[in-house]
Amino acid sequence: GGPSVIQAEVRALSDGSVFVVVADESAAARVEAIRRDFIANVSHELKTPIGSISLLAEAVMDGSDEPEMVRKFAGKMVRESTRLGALVTELIALSRLQGGETQLDHSVVEVDSVIGDVLNRTATIAEAAGVDVSVGGTEGLLITGDRTLLVTALTNLVDNAIHYSPAATPVSISRVSREGGVEISVTDRGTGIAAAHQERVFERFFRADPARSRNTGGTGLGLAIVKHVAANHGGEVTLFSRVGIGSTFTLKLPSTSGSPDAVTHKPVTR
Numbered sequence: 001g002g003p004s005v006i007q008a009e010v011r012a013l014s015d016g017s018v019f020v021v022v023a024d025e026s027a028a029a030r031v032e033a034i035r036r037d038f039i040a041n042v043s044h045e046l047k048t049p050i051g052s053i054s055l056l057a058e059a060v061m062d063g064s065d066e067p068e069m070v071r072k073f074a075g076k077m078v079r080e081s082t083r084l085g086a087l088v089t090e091l092i093a094l095s096r097l098q099g100g101e102t103q104l105d106h107s108v109v110e111v112d113s114v115i116g117d118v119l120n121r122t123a124t125i126a127e128a129a130g131v132d133v134s135v136g137g138t139e140g141l142l143i144t145g146d147r148t149l150l151v152t153a154l155t156n157l158v159d160n161a162i163h164y165s166p167a168a169t170p171v172s173i174s175r176v177s178r179e180g181g182v183e184i185s186v187t188d189r190g191t192g193i194a195a196a197h198q199e200r201v202f203e204r205f206f207r208a209d210p211a212r213s214r215n216t217g218g219t220g221l222g223l224a225i226v227k228h229v230a231a232n233h234g235g236e237v238t239l240f241s242r243v244g245i246g247s248t249f250t251l252k253l254p255s256t257s258g259s260p261d262a263v264t265h266k267p268v269t270r
């Protein structure tokens with residue numbers, strides 16, 4: 001955290017006694033600073049693609065009669081709009097998760113079917129990047145949770161593993177049962193993350209390498225979403241990484257007996 005702001009005030013009463021009021025405003029001030037920061041970040045993140053789109057549209061309007069150029073600009077506009085759409089979708093998902101508005105579905109979920117969905121969703125980018133995604137560990141594990149959110153979280157991890165790895169290096173997903181829970185990890189042999197950045201990558205909009213993240217169409221929200229999905233399940237996400245060697249992100253989720261009877265109740269909503 002940042003420096004503490006301690007405010008002290010000396011007050012004198014009419015009877016001549018004096019007392020000192022000390023207030024630690026650090027927590028409230030920090031929350032306010034984070035909120036302001038977040039809004040500034042969101043504005044910036046939204047304005048950048050909007051700015052590009054309008055510049056490109058103007059260039060087209062100003063009448064290049066070269067169909068080649070028009071097509072190229074239109075292609076860029078499509079990419080920027082896609083980014084904008086993804087950003088808005090993720091912002092909404094994140095704000096719901098944070099505000100506790102997301103009603104978590106507590107069903108028995110087959111880990112392998114989550115992984116299957118994630119493999120389908122990432123197949124195109126994996127193929128384009130020439131990255132082979134393999135699956136190892138224990139088959140047939142069950143957890144209690146929200147299937148859609150778990151697919152989203154794991155997709156974000158696999159997406160990153162592919163994006164931040166050179167072509168032809170493998171990515172592996174592993175699922176194991178541990179301490180009454182299930183751990184799903186995603187390992188890459190990519191760029192790795194410096195120790196100084198390892199905590200920060202879970203912050204909204206933090207990017208270790210902004211240029212690279214934008215090139216891959218990254219929103220900077222993927223890991224923040226993973227962190228909140230894990231937390232909402234009573235679990236956590238951990239990171240082990242070495243620069244130049246690779247990274248392992250592990251989603252640790254509390255398990256269930258696997259009996260549907262244990263999970264028929266709906267979670268208490270906040």
Ligand code: ADP
Pocket residue numbers: 156160161162164188190191192193201202205206207208209213214217218219220221222223224247
């Ligand atoms: P982004 O949209 O930028 O990928 P994320 O929240 O998913 O946003 O990730 C935040 C940052 O963490 C990334 O910009 C990148 O610097 C770093 N990062 C995430 N995953 C990996 C990985 N597997 N290998 C290396 N760096 C990663």
